[in-house]
Amino acid sequence: MCAKKSADPVIDEISTLRAQLEEANYRYYVEDAPSIPDAEYDRMLRRLQEIEAEHPDQVTADSPTQRVGAPPAEGFPEVRHAVAMLSLDNAFDEQEVRAFARRVGERLETDEQAITFCCEPKLDGLAVSLVYENGLLVQGATRGDGRTGEGITANLRTLRSIPLRLRGDHLPALLEVRGEVYMSHSGFEKLNDEARTRGSKVFANPRNAAAGSLRQLDPNIAAARPLEFCAYQVARIDDEWLKPSHSALMQQLRDMGFRTSPEIDVVTGADGLVDFCDRMGRRRERLDYDIDGAVLKVDDLRAQRELGFVSRAPRWAMAFKFPAQEQTTIIRDVTFQVGRTGRLTPVARLEPVQVAGVMVSNATLHNMDEIERLDARIGDTVVIRRAGDVIPQIVSVVMDARPEEVHAIEMPEQCPVCGSRVERIGDEVDARCSGGLFCPAQRKEALKHFASRRALDIDGLGTKLIDALVEREWVTTPADLFRLEAERLAELPRMAQKSADNLVASLERSRHTTLPRFIYALGITEVGEATANALVLHFGELQRIMDASREALETVADIGPIVAGHIHSFFAEAHNRETIEDLIRVGIDWEEVEVGEREQPLAGQTWVLTGTLEALTRDEAKARLVALGAKVSGSVSKKTHAVVAGEAAGSKLEKARQLGVEVMDEQTLLNFLGQHESAPSSEKAP
Numbered sequence: 145m146c147a148k149k150s151a152d153p154v155i156d157e158i159s160t161l162r163a164q165l166e167e168a169n170y171r172y173y174v175e176d177a178p179s180i181p182d183a184e185y186d187r188m189l190r191r192l193q194e195i196e197a198e199h200p201d202q203v204t205a206d207s208p209t210q211r212v213g214a215p216p217a218e219g220f221p222e223v224r225h226a227v228a229m230l231s232l233d234n235a236f237d238e239q240e241v242r243a244f245a246r247r248v249g250e251r252l253e254t255d256e257q258a259i260t261f262c263c264e265p266k267l268d269g270l271a272v273s274l275v276y277e278n279g280l281l282v283q284g285a286t287r288g289d290g291r292t293g294e295g296i297t298a299n300l301r302t303l304r305s306i307p308l309r310l311r312g313d314h315l316p317a318l319l320e321v322r323g324e325v326y327m328s329h330s331g332f333e334k335l336n337d338e339a340r341t342r343g344s345k346v347f348a349n350p351r352n353a354a355a356g357s358l359r360q361l362d363p364n365i366a367a368a369r370p371l372e373f374c375a376y377q378v379a380r381i382d383d384e385w386l387k388p389s390h391s392a393l394m395q396q397l398r399d400m401g402f403r404t405s406p407e408i409d410v411v412t413g414a415d416g417l418v419d420f421c422d423r424m425g426r427r428r429e430r431l432d433y434d435i436d437g438a439v440l441k442v443d444d445l446r447a448q449r450e451l452g453f454v455s456r457a458p459r460w461a462m463a464f465k466f467p468a469q470e471q472t473t474i475i476r477d478v479t480f481q482v483g484r485t486g487r488l489t490p491v492a493r494l495e496p497v498q499v500a501g502v503m504v505s506n507a508t509l510h511n512m513d514e515i516e517r518l519d520a521r522i523g524d525t526v527v528i529r530r531a532g533d534v535i536p537q538i539v540s541v542v543m544d545a546r547p548e549e550v551h552a553i554e555m556p557e558q559c560p561v562c563g564s565r566v567e568r569i570g571d572e573v574d575a576r577c578s579g580g581l582f583c584p585a586q587r588k589e590a591l592k593h594f595a596s597r598r599a600l601d602i603d604g605l606g607t608k609l610i611d612a613l614v615e616r617e618w619v620t621t622p623a624d625l626f627r628l629e630a631e632r633l634a635e636l637p638r639m640a641q642k643s644a645d646n647l648v649a650s651l652e653r654s655r656h657t658t659l660p661r662f663i664y665a666l667g668i669t670e671v672g673e674a675t676a677n678a679l680v681l682h683f684g685e686l687q688r689i690m691d692a693s694r695e696a697l698e699t700v701a702d703i704g705p706i707v708a709g710h711i712h713s714f715f716a717e718a719h720n721r722e723t724i725e726d727l728i729r730v731g732i733d734w735e736e737v738e739v740g741e742r743e744q745p746l747a748g749q750t751w752v753l754t755g756t757l758e759a760l761t762r763d764e765a766k767a768r769l770v771a772l773g774a775k776v777s778g779s780v781s782k783k784t785h786a787v788v789a790g791e792a793a794g795s796k797l798e799k800a801r802q803l804g805v806e807v808m809d810e811q812t813l814l815n816f817l818g819q820h821e822s823a824p825s826s827e828k829a830p
């Protein structure tokens with residue numbers, strides 16, 4: 145749509161932005177060819193919001209900024225459909241599809257092989273109706289019982305694939321469009337992953353997620369859910385806009401700005417119908433959204449009128465239904481898979497069952513929280529669901545079918561792959577194998593990290609080579625890398641003698657590293673370069689880091705209880721310690737950092753921090769005092785050397801004054817630290 149020029153530059157900018165945003169939506173949703181990056185869309189939308197905030201008289205209901213409005217005050221109003229939203233008769237196999245074509249041919253007194261049908265996949269979502277007056281969206285409603293639905297206009301307006309204003313300059317006075325609101329597999333997985341991370345409720349399937357989102361009273365919630373709309377029917381339109389066929393009407397909807405199915409096809413006769421259903425059955429696996437069948441319609445609208453309705457279903461349409469994607473079966477056992485980063489995932493071993501044409505014998509249970517949420521036990525009968533390429537999921541437990549004897553599902557104490565301890569740190573959702581350097585499940589990933597540029601920086605040791613070395617079992621721990629000989633390496637396919645020599649030379653160079661690099665290279669969960677550096681600054685030498693208690697680790701700047709837990713459990717695992725010893729044995733070395741010789745002017749002193757500090761966090765202040773030899777305590781006594789009091793310091797400050805303990809403010813502390821700290825040389829510049 146092109147923006148009309150006016151004399152007012154503000155109005156010009158508003159209409160240009162609106163036209164650009166509408167065009168971007170159209171290109172993204174209808175043509176499936178995004179024209180601008182998301183960030184650019186967001187920038188233009190923000191700019192429009194800014195101008196509209198300054199010029200509220202220019203805000204119109206169809207502005208892209210008005211997608212999220214206020215919730216309806218008294219719940220959803222009833223909406224009576226002007227044309228009933230009927231359901232279709234179902235066909236479950238080829239015979240029933242052929243019978244449909246035969247009936248149509250008989251009624252129209254035409255050779256059934258000459259009749260054209262418009263076919264499309266049947267989306268598994270929620271049917272809704274949208275009413276446009278003079279091109280503007282005025283009402284959106286659910287199907288309800290077909291006669292009366294719920295007015296959910298505010299929620300439907302939040303869907304970017306629903307045009308608030310139709311495209312084009314000449315528009316019908318009235319248009320009622322029907323279509324399906326659905327959620328893609330990728331959107332659904334993302335939504336549930338986020339819910340799992342937050343520890344909130346997950347949706348059983350994309351359809352439930354779409355329904356739950358649309359029926360939220362607050363449009364902000366619907367706006368945050370990845371809902372999409374696909375149009376499939378014109379229920380009402382001015383006569384002048386009528387077309388001779390359904391497929392031509394669908395093209396008209398596309399021109400007006402609606403997304404229609406990209407799979408839509410016009411076929412001829414019963415053979416064409418059967419062929420389309422077969423094709424969709426095969427396509428189903430590859431689509432990023434759920435379909436539960438195909439909708440087959442007589443394409444000629446005059447023929448549709450002639451055929452009319454029988455009881456409450458049209459004679460000119462049929463829904464071909466695929467076999468169900470949900471089935472019930474029994475959990476026979478639960479085993480734990482160890483991922484490449486050590487994460488343990490519970491997998492239900494099922495009584496094998498056919499779901500949507502595929503034999504399913506395993507389903508993921510995600511994590512222990514999910515097992516608790518489902519209240520699943522070994523021996524339970526469960527509803528499983530398989531859709532597309534998504535791993536089969538357990539939807540729910542059939543409690544009525546629970547046998548007397550069921551077994552609780554428990555996280556093993558030892559990694560099923562390597563026998564190292566399994567740890568779940570703090571309130572993290574995932575449990576992990578703590579044998580990061582040793583565990584075969586984590587081997588390739590650990591070696592790739594170990595060799596990476598910011599770790600040991602082993603030039604020439606790429607992903608493919610690591611895979612080859614691990615698969616031949618020439619390398620099982622990082623130390624084995626340093627035992628590789630050029631002669632043997634040259635036996636590898638596509639490895640010339642020269643490359644083998646080069647690799648051995650670069651391994652030789654990588655032997656000499658720095659302690660922070662070495663610690664980072666160990667691949668301890670959540671220990672990046674900054675944390676590795678902080679550990680070395682704090683403790684100075686490897687042995688002290690390896691022996692540090694959780695409490696001692698928590699005193700290091702920026703290390704919280706969870707990271708401290710990961711570090712502690714890593715070094716507590718004997719397998720990891722052995723691997724580290726082995727690495728030192730094969731000649732890994734680094735310059736010692738001279739922390740031990742650094743002065744500890746506060747040795748023997750106890751300090752107390754209270755109130756809110758501004759320049760430093762409490763943890764930083766604590767870490768810096770500890771580095772100077774002080775002990776930092778939580779309570780003030782006669783033995784306290786000094787109290788650092790920030791903003792809003794309370795009873796501790798009072799007590800210090802009573803006891804005559806020295807009190808200093810934050811600035812004095814900073815000066816004091818500045819005088820006494822001299823940073824040790826930790827790492828050579830890269």
Ligand SMILES: [Zn+2]
Nearest residue numbers: 559562577583
């Ligand atoms: Zn393991």
